[in-house]
Amino acid sequence: MPRRLRWGMVGGGDGSQIGGAHRIGARLDGAFEFVAGALDIDPARGRAFAIQHGVASERAYGDWRRMLAKERTLDPGERLDLVTVATPNSTHYEIANAFLAAGFNVLCEKPLTTTLAEGTDLVATARAADRILAVNYGYxxxxxxxxxxxxxxxxxxxxxxxxxxxxxxxxxxxxxxxxxxxxxxxxxxxxxxxxxxxxxxxxxxxxxxxxxxxxxxxxxxxxxxxxxxxxxxxxxxxxxxxxxxxxxxxxxxxxxxxxxxxxxxxxxxxxxxxxxxxxxxxxxxxxxxxxxxxxxxxxxxxxxxxxxxxxxxxxxxxxxGMLEAFANIYSDLAEAIRAGRTSQDPVRSSVRYPxxxxxxxxxxxxxxxxxxxxxxxxxxxxxxx
Ligand SMILES: NC(=O)c1ccc[n+]([C@@H]2O[C@H](COP(=O)([O-])OP(=O)(O)OC[C@H]3O[C@@H](n4cnc5c(N)ncnc54)[C@H](O)[C@@H]3O)[C@@H](O)[C@H]2O)c1
The missing domain is CATH 3.30.360.10 (Dihydrodipicolinate Reductase; domain 2)
Incomplete structure (x- = not known):
């Protein structure tokens, strides 16, 4: 049995529309464990909600910049395998770009970005960093x-x-x-x-x-x-x-x-x-x-x-239904991460995730x-x- 992959999340806090579907989708098949997050625009609410979902207090962050600063310093044995960005659209670019540039794989909510220039840049960042960038067209x-x-x-x-x-x-x-x-x-x-x-x-x-x-x-x-x-x-x-x-x-x-x-x-x-x-x-x-x-x-x-x-x-x-459809995006990503694939070398026909x-x-x-x-x-x- 391969080890469980370490998963983190930005956004998707208490009461958000789509956060719960990600938490269920990521864990449904046991491929990912939820170990870090900056879940809410309100730092205290975000930390409390992450802890309620089993995230250790020191990895439950009040904001994503702090999360990135700490997570990027961790040993390979603790480092996140995948970060999901489920914040409002206008923030996708900045957050996803920063995590990709620091060497994390990213699953970003749709729309990828709000402008084409930012979308082009994000894809280029993923390729330069040799990491996976996926977008959650979960259906x-x-x-x-x-x-x-x-x-x-x-x-x-x-x-x-x-x-x-x-x-x-x-x-x-x-x-x-x-x-x-x-x-x-x-x-x-x-x-x-x-x-x-x-x-x-x-x-x-x-x-x-x-x-x-x-x-x-x-x-x-x-x-x-x-x-x-x-x-x-x-x-x-x-x-x-x-x-x-x-x-x-x-x-x-x-x-x-x-x-x-x-x-x-x-x-x-x-x-x-x-x-x-x-x-x-x-x-x-x-x-x-x-x-x-x-x-x-x-x-x-x-x-x-x-x-x-x-x-x-x-x-x-x-x-x-829909939760299982999201879970399939996560299991496709788990397979790609375990195989060491990145956005640089997707074999088009075998890439099932968007x-x-x-x-x-x-x-x-x-x-x-x-x-x-x-x-x-x-x-x-x-x-x-
Ligand atoms: N794939 C789908 O089927 C699907 C469905 C619904 C929404 N979405 C997408 O998901 C994203 C979120 O949508 P939603 O409807 O859940 O929004 P929402 O407003 O219900 O929730 C957004 C969450 O992000 C948090 N947040 C906001 N700014 C943040 C920041 N800077 N750092 C950390 N957390 C922050 C908020 O506190 C909240 O918990 C959007 O991009 C939307 O288009 C996708």
Whole structure:
């Protein structure tokens, strides 16, 4: 049994939306133990919460700079194997960059950074330091998303023609909510950047399409709408996409789709068949071979791909969900760290976790979409490679 990897966290404190999913995901398979953290903007709250989660008092920090200063001096036998950054978006760059430069592997929350210049710099820092930089597009950890990727890769759909990706929810549909500061900042360009809903949730759907296809975005044409009066940034976005390999993409991201709860789904249409997957029904993948009836592929079934099998913990028929999807990102990272792989030498086909490069590429597509929408939907090139 290999030793447990030492894991630390910045952000994700008491009451945060996503911190708990990381703590469960990192520990679910026993690969990581939680040994250090600066979890909160409030030093006392952050220390107390870390200690409550079993972190030793001397490694429960009041702020991340202090954490970095101490952790970088520790012996290899105590040093952190991975640091997760789960703070608000505008702080990702500074924190992730500092940990990478000091030689730590980093899993950063999405969006990787708020500007392309910072994203480019972060990827370069990871490469220069020869460390892993991953970005938490956690939904690609679902077993049936991995099954879809394996089927597309194996050619079971033939040449892929069209992909339709959606992340359309109704959480910001009530105009009265705009008085709420937790909602208002998302539509303020000074705090959110060039895009609201596409950069916040549409990014997940965009990356999932790239992940399943194994393709990159080469061009986008976007239509952004601020459907609630007074919002400066978009609360609904429709993006036409051209992928490498000639695949055509349609992406819809919305925050005003009343009645849709989470609304993440992917449909892939190839010359030899189609696939449909929805996060709200994550254990089923619907496969329609051309000219044949639709088959329901069930998570845990013995006939699925090795990729789907390794991402599944329980037998067929039982339900598995988002926490386990995050756990798969952590187990992929554990495997890479144990193998001594870094961002410098990812063997693309064997890297299952979303990389810093993936985070940067999807960010570049969002920035190109914002540019396109401002220019009336003209096609804008997206850098690849
Ligand atoms: N991958 C996903 O599915 C997913 C889902 C939700 C949020 N997110 C991302 O996770 C990040 C955090 O989002 P959230 O919704 O949990 O935010 P949140 O506001 O609920 O929590 C942020 C946490 O970070 C702490 N924090 C803030 N500044 C800090 C600092 N300088 N040092 C240490 N701690 C600090 C806060 O005290 C709080 O505990 C964002 O980047 C967001 O986009 C990702």
């Amino acid at each position: 690609t950890g679902y077993p049936m998303v991995r099954q879809a990727r394996a089927m597309a890769e194996a050619g079971q759909l033939g040449r892929i023609r069209i992909v339709v990706a959606e992340f359309a929810h109704g959480s910001h549909a009530d105009a009265a909510d705009d008085a709420n500061p937790r909602i208002r900042w998302r539509y303020d360009p000074d705090q959110a950047g060039v895009s609201s809903v596409l950069a916040d949730t549409g990014l997940h759907a965009l990356h999932m399409a790239c992940y399943v296809l194994g393709s990159e975005v080469t061009q986008v044409s976007a239509d952004f709408v601020s459907s609630v009066a007074g919002r400066e940034l978009e609360d609904d976005a429709l993006v036409a996409i051209r992928f490498s390999d000639g695949v055509v993409g349609r992406l819809w991201a919305s925050a005003v789709a009343v009645g849709q709860t989470h609304g993440l789904s992917l449909r892939v249409f190839g010359e030899q068949g189609g696939l449909r997957w929805s996060q709200e029904e994550p254990n089923q993948l619907y496969w329609t071979p051309l000219g044949k009836p639709t088959r329901t592929l069930e998570r845990g079934d013995a006939t699925l791909s090795e990729e789907a099998a390794r991402a599944s913990r329980i037998t067929v028929g039982h339900t598995e 990389t810093g490069e993936d985070g940067l590429h999807t960010l570049a597509a969002v920035h190109a979409a914002a540019q396109s929408a401002r220019a009336g939907g003209v096609w804008v090139e997206v850098p690849t490679g």
